[in-house]
Structures are given as structure tokens and as C-alpha cells.
Amino acid sequence: MEPAAGMDIGEVKAKYGDRIAVIGNVDCSFVLTRGTVEEVEEAVKETIAKASPGGGHILASSNSIHPAVKPENYKAMVEAARKHGRYPIDPELVSRYRNRNYIAKHLKAA
Numbered sequence: 001m002e003p004a005a006g007m008d009i010g011e012v013k014a015k016y017g018d019r020i021a022v023i024g025n026v027d028c029s030f031v032l033t034r035g036t037v038e039e040v041e042e043a044v045k046e047t048i049a050k051a052s053p054g055g056g057h058i059l060a061s062s063n064s065i066h067p068a069v070k071p072e073n074y075k076a077m078v079e080a081a082r083k084h085g086r087y088p089i090d091p092e093l094v095s096r097y098r099n100r101n102y103i104a105k106h107l108k109a110a
């Protein structure tokens with residue numbers, strides 16, 4: 001899923017999640033390349049809240065881990081995934097983050 005192209009992993013999951021697995025959605029064009037470690041963790045939590053409940057989600061970048069991705073941000077993504085992405089997904093995390101649009105807000109600012 002590519003948030004920079006307007007793709008919302010939560011919408012795709014809601015519509016097709018009972019039939020397919022979704023992959024993504026930590027933005028690799030802004031968040032992983034220019035964001036802070038804290039912004040990466042926020043993006044991971046939002047992505048997990050939108051796509052992970054019920055299973056069928058593989059957390060990944062929105063495209064690839066390319067040379068412009070900051071190593072510390074890639075590490076932060078992996079650590080946040082390990083911290084927040086274990087099943088069952090924390091209902092409080094889902095409640096706090098599922099309706100946020102943190103990724104889109106930062107993409108518009110870029």
C-alpha cells in the first residue's frame with residue numbers, strides 16, 4: 001500500500017480483509033527517509049491499528065527499504081512492530097490510532 005498515492009490500508013482491510021492479506025504501510029517516501037524515530041513509531045502504531053486486528057496483515061514499508069531510508073528509522077520500525085504488533089492486538093491501541101491520519105498529515109507537509 002502506498003500512502004503517498006492516497007491508498008488507505010484501513011479502507012482496503014475493511015473492504016477485502018476477509019479475503020486477502022494486506023502488506024504495508026509505513027511510508028518510505030517521507031516518514032522513513034525524513035521523519036524522526038518518534039514519527040516512525042507513530043506511523044507503525046497507526047498502521048497496526050488500521051490493518052492488524054483480525055489478522056491478515058504484514059507490516060512493512062509502503063514500497064521498499066531503499067538507500068534513502070535512515071537506518072535508525074528502519075530500526076525504529078522493526079522495534080515498534082515487535083512492541084505493538086503482537087497478537088492479540090491491544091484494543092486500546094486500536095481505539096486510539098485507527099481513525100488517525102498521521103501518515104497523510106505528514107505527507108501533505110512534505
